[in-house]
Amino acid sequence: xxxxxxxxxxxxxxxxxxxxxxxxxxxxxxxxxxxxxxxxxxxxxxxxxxxxxxxxxxxxxxxxxxxxxxxxxxxxxxxxxxxxxxxxxxxxxxxxxxxxxxxxxxxxxxxxxxxxxxxxxxxxxxxxxxxxxxxxxxxxxxxxxxxxxxxxxxxxx
Numbered sequence: 001x002x003x004x005x006x007x008x009x010x011x012x013x014x015x016x017x018x019x020x021x022x023x024x025x026x027x028x029x030x031x032x033x034x035x036x037x038x039x040x041x042x043x044x045x046x047x048x049x050x051x052x053x054x055x056x057x058x059x060x061x062x063x064x065x066x067x068x069x070x071x072x073x074x075x076x077x078x079x080x081x082x083x084x085x086x087x088x089x090x091x092x093x094x095x096x097x098x099x100x101x102x103x104x105x106x107x108x109x110x111x112x113x114x115x116x117x118x119x120x121x122x123x124x125x126x127x128x129x130x131x132x133x134x135x136x137x138x139x140x141x142x143x144x145x146x147x148x149x150x151x152x153x154x155x156x157x
Contacts, residue, residue, distance in 0.1 A: 004034035017085075020143060035121075043087070043115060052106060052114035053091060060103035062095060089113060 008016060035046055044052070054066050063081055067074040081104055082089040089110030092102040106114065 048084045060105040062101045
């Protein structure tokens with residue numbers, strides 16, 4: 001194991017992870033603005049897009065499941081689901097596991113809309129430079145996952 005592979009002492013880890021947080025905020029805000037600008041032709045809000053992406057990747061979900069997955073309140077997710085349903089992008093179907101919490105799934109129109117959005121994003125993300133390797137991306141995902149887990153105690157509602 002080299003020095004670069006050794007776990008960092010807590011004080012140094014704290015300083016280095018602060019650098020990550022310092023980048024994540026601006027990254028998130030720029031990505032959100034980029035998504036908003038790219039979605040205007042589809043009349044999808046960022047929130048509706050998030051709901052459709054979750055359903056595209058995970059299959060039918062309940063509103064509470066979507067809230068937990070995105071670390072946002074159930075009330076906000078419900079508003080986004082209502083907006084998506086008003087545009088005929090999602091529909092509620094019976095949930096065999098829970099009578100009072102319906103599953104939400106995309107309609108054909110919703111599935112086509114999110115597929116088009118994700119394809120456009122994929123084409124843009126292919127242009128990211130820096131010679132990134134699979135190991136780089138894997139390490140990034142691990143670090144961000146650990147930071148997210150460290151905040152599991154934060155109340156979302």
